[in-house]
């Protein structure tokens with residue numbers, strides 16, 4: 001505590017503000033301020049200084065408390081989110097009905113997977129979100145669902161028969177097989193004397209079409225070619241003007257040398273991609289706004305990789321445009337992809353520029369979108385500048401003109417193409433990896449899938465197995481199931497029913513109890529916080545809609561149950 005002291009020097013009085021402090025077990029006096037020569041002046045000044053000191057003390061205390069709270073929260077998050085390995089995730093997905101090995105009763109078949117009842121719901125929700133974001137909500141995009149097998153000349157023209165291959169390598173001791181990129185062979189040989197190069201293997205799946213005079217054909221390795229083949233038909237029938245895009249989500253097949261990491265590298269998978277056609281003269285993108293320019297992300301450029309480093313730099317899209325790393329339309333679509341991933345709650349991403357040596361045969365500039373998986377930072381999707389390559393190749397092979405007349409520039413041209421692509425299984429895997437949380441306090445797994453992606457949106461429980469509760473519960477269930485995938489569960493204790501639903505990511509549990517009979521309301525319980533609110537049955541559907549679409553906070557959606 002501070003106090004006023006008087007010192008008399010050469011007959012003159014001087015007033016000071018002092019403070020006693022215990023330092024190393026001893027009381028020491030420290031002078032804080034000079035207060036003047038009169039008692040009145042000193043008391044006034046001391047009062048002001050002490051008041052200011054109290055204020056600062058309070059502020060410091062608040063700051064200290066905030067820091068402690070934040071540290072505690074961080075600690076709790078750490079405790080909650082146990083990092084799951086890919087093997088554990090595969091086991092979890094099997095146990096809960098998300099993903100099974102294909103033909104499990106025969107021991108499975110490497111590189112093929114089945115989506116179970118919960119998996120197919122999550123998968124469809126991801127596809128729907130992608131489609132809505134990139135097709136429905138855009139004015140310059142149309143959809144397509146092309147056949148998986150196309151004329152075999154497609155793959156000759158596209159360069160896939162000649163170029164779409166990987167190099168197989170085998171460990172001399174363990175006999176483990178692995179694929180490497182063709183551009184990596186020389187360096188791999190130098191750095192890995194224990195591995196043997198087995199040669200180049202095509203990734204294309206060959207099949208036969210027809211019974212009599214069967215002809216060779218291929219299962220598609222990418223959906224892109226369907227968009228190139230139908231480009232003119234779509235432009236004419238949909239009356240699209242450049243620039244415009246054609247989008248598709250579809251199954252692809254690749255005869256991978258070494259399928260691995262659960263769904264990450266399989267032989268049958270789904271791509272969501274679009275080809276965006278632009279007049280080569282169009283250098284500016286009128287849709288590129290400040291949101292795109294200011295998008296910030298971790299970036300690994302070609303120069304850094306060539307120095308043997310993987311140090312990331314935080315950059316904004318506008319900086320990459322200024323550095324001429326990509327053109328405006330390319331930047332626009334890359335930014336849109338980042339914004340979509342953010343919407344999917346996948347923020348742990350980095351953008352990696354392809355080095356000249358690793359560019360696909362059709363690309364002049366490619367950027368990978370990588371995600372931090374439990375087995376490392378790996379590719380989720382990409383964004384390539386395919387230029388005029390594919391349309392020109394198909395024009396040459398088919399002898400059909402791929403040129404269109406552009407009203408804006410009044411010229412007949414083959415458009416150039418920007419291609420954003422994403423692996424749907426890889427998104428599925430990233431969402432599950434991020435969502436998986438083991439909560440120590442609740443001693444249970446909480447699958448924190450974003451509500452709008454969750455397979456089951458709500459579980460409806462009568463508090464006990466009695467007719468009056470069951471009747472209302474079933475009425476609610478029958479009404480809600482017209483809108484969403486919801487379940488009705490009357491077996492086991494309420495706690496057990498909550499836990500079962502937390503584990504599979506159901507965001508809301510709805511309970512019909514004694515009060516529901518009187519007040520015609522229910523409780524909704526939030527998966528992540530276990531908070532509960534009461535909502536009138538007549539308002540339940542509307543409230544759930546807002547909650548699922550994250551338009552309202554849980555606490556504000558009803559009367560909080562204390």
Ligand code: GAP
Pocket residue numbers: 221222223224254256263264265266267268269270271273379380381382419421422423424425426
């Ligand atoms: N049309 C461009 C194209 O196909 P890609 O990088 O070869 O580009 C697109 O493949 C995406 O498909 C990848 O970014 C990845 O997410 C996914 N993908 C590729 N191979 C895969 C595999 N074997 N298993 C699962 N997903 C795969």
